[in-house]
Amino acid sequence: MMDSFGWPGVEFLFRGFMWTIGLSVITFLAGAFFGLLFALGRALGPRWLRFAIGGYIQLVQATPLLIVVFLAFYGLSFVGLYFPPLAAAAISLTVYATAFLADIWRGCIEAVPRTQWEAADSLALSRMQRLRYVILPQAFRIALGPTVGFMVQIVKNTSVTALIGFVELTRAGQLLNNMTFQPFHVFLTVAVMYFAACYPLSLSSETLKERKSASSTH
């Protein structure tokens, strides 16, 4: 169908690119949801919960993402839970993003000075009120830069799902290359698309970090 790299090839890659973005968004939203719960549990929960979440974070961070993806796709199908590539990709990337976001955000919660917690306590705020009105708004500001920075990692790491046959940008590049045998054109285009998604994110991450360190942040 396509024997040389041209506009149709770019369109094909762009469809893969949209899957990369879609998978990244799903991963970020799900990872943010669980990551926030885990961060709160790790920073404020009872001892056993902190221990359990800490173990989860250690385990996932010490495992290559590709192995997590293989486990979700091949491993779970072996025990009778078959997930199509998109679901397996979303699940494994969420597992990965949850661990990292939980760790980043726990650090941000704990970075709010102890004296702020005490001031909230002294004003008779309950634990939930203290969290909602005093701690989380400040932690959020600290977290903004590193969180946007981690989004870059998510976008790039969706590429490992190519290995379970999910046709996102990298897999689309492989397929197109098999048809056209023009790897340089194909993968350069792939790289440019990743760059177009990631560069604005890293740029804004840097700006957010700088704005954080320059005092006036309201």
Added chain:
Amino acid sequence: MPALRIEKLRKSYGALPVLKGIDLSVENGDVVAIIGRSGSGKSTMLRCINGLEPFQEGSIEVAGHRVEGSSSRLRELRKEVGMVFQGYNLFPHLNVADNITLAPRVVKGVPRAECDALVQQVLSRVGLEEKAGAYPDELSGGQQQRVAIARSLAMKPKVMLFDEVTSALDPELTGEVLKTIAELAEAGMTMVLVTHEMSFARRVATRTVFMHEGRVWEEGLSETFFSSPQTPELQSFIAPNLN
């Protein structure tokens, strides 16, 4: 009934005792200054009064509440016992008005419509009416500390605790904060102040307490306390401060 009664209070960090049996009583309208060397336990004792620090033995009763038990009972106590810290501890993400009204709104349910009046009322007591819209990092240390006092006043406390509130300030800024506290004293507020400002304690406090090695070493009416110290420890402590 006294505003504050501490009986046989003992506290230790692990094996290290910091409070070794404190007895102290403060009447309504009293202004009590707590002085002593660092490490004498004075700040720790103050922080026990509103439950920021747990203690092992003894009892504390303040504004009609016993310091004990569940966090909800502790919150009832804290609604009526204000605390001002050495480092101001204003909420940096909120402006002055929101710093002041946060706790009244979410803890006591004061309606938003009444908040403006409340802000103006407490800011006028600390002389900062025009700063309601400012953020903490736009204010000097002395102004921040006065806002912290206003924030505490907005809860309409029966007792106020001051933990070395001028120690972090440049010398030229301590005066405005001390003046604010002196005005509260004149208005009849019951206060316990941990302080290094000897002349202020002598002038404003009705009573002064000298803590030494985790104990109330000596206490008395401020007017006689400084002029005729009884123990050698207090004599050597105040001697360099008074000339």
